[in-house]
Amino acid sequence: MADQEIENAVSRALEDSPARNFRETVDLAINLRDIDLDDPSNRVDQDVVLPSGTGQETQIVVFAEGETALRAEDVAEQVLSSDDLADLGDNDNEAKDLADETDFFLAEESLMQDIGRYLGTVLGPRGKMPDPIAPDDDVVEMVERLKNSVTIRSGDRRTFHTRVGAEDMSAEDIGDNIDVILRRLHADLEKGPLNIDTIYVKTTMGPAVEVA
Numbered sequence: 001m002a003d004q005e006i007e008n009a010v011s012r013a014l015e016d017s018p019a020r021n022f023r024e025t026v027d028l029a030i031n032l033r034d035i036d037l038d039d040p041s042n043r044v045d046q047d048v049v050l051p052s053g054t055g056q057e058t059q060i061v062v063f064a065e066g067e068t069a070l071r072a073e074d075v076a077e078q079v080l081s082s083d084d085l086a087d088l089g090d091n092d093n094e095a096k097d098l099a100d101e102t103d104f105f106l107a108e109e110s111l112m113q114d115i116g117r118y119l120g121t122v123l124g125p126r127g128k129m130p131d132p133i134a135p136d137d138d139v140v141e142m143v144e145r146l147k148n149s150v151t152i153r154s155g156d157r158r159t160f161h162t163r164v165g166a167e168d169m170s171a172e173d174i175g176d177n178i179d180v181i182l183r184r185l186h187a188d189l190e191k192g193p194l195n196i197d198t199i200y201v202k203t204t205m206g207p208a209v210e211v212a
């Protein structure tokens with residue numbers, strides 16, 4: 001269960017957001033301190049499964065062949081073969097569009113080398129290299145897990161953002177999502193909570209509310 005201060009901040013952010021003609025996301029902004037982000041080993045870069053889900057459609061593309069491809073077709077946005085992969089390697093603009101529109105990629109281990117060759121320069125800088133699918137992995141389970149996941153990534157910047165829900169979710173559910181992200185950061189940062197300066201929550205177009 002989320003800390004009451006987190007839930008209160010989410011409630012204020014939802015209440016202060018003017019009505020819009022589209023469904024807004026709820027985002028978290030985290031400001032770090034006392035950490036050398038020029039050292040890549042100190043940077044935040046991981047996927048977090050949100051207990052209450054993201055509140056949004058998550059676009060997942062799978063590179064696979066045979067039975068794995070057939071199973072993935074029921075749950076993934078797109079399933080691409082090795083031939084599709086080669087075609088993307090010849091069309092830089094199409095590859096970039098796919099990378100920008102997709103939240104997560106999965107790929108059979110046997111295709112990972114080709115993905116590095118054909119798409120490494122597109123997916124790598126975007127932090128979207130696929131998670132590998134081992135022969136005994138359940139691709140359906142992997143896709144379903146990623147549908148409820150977000151990526152938290154700082155790069156070399158002290159301030160970074162991540163999606164934590166949507167405006168029609170309850171403050172309690174969004175608060176639970178934030179709590180999981182903060183617990184992960186506390187566990188992984190060198191100085192734990194001391195490396196976190198300030199935290200804000202806001203809807204897409206609404207004002208930022210500080211999480212005490």
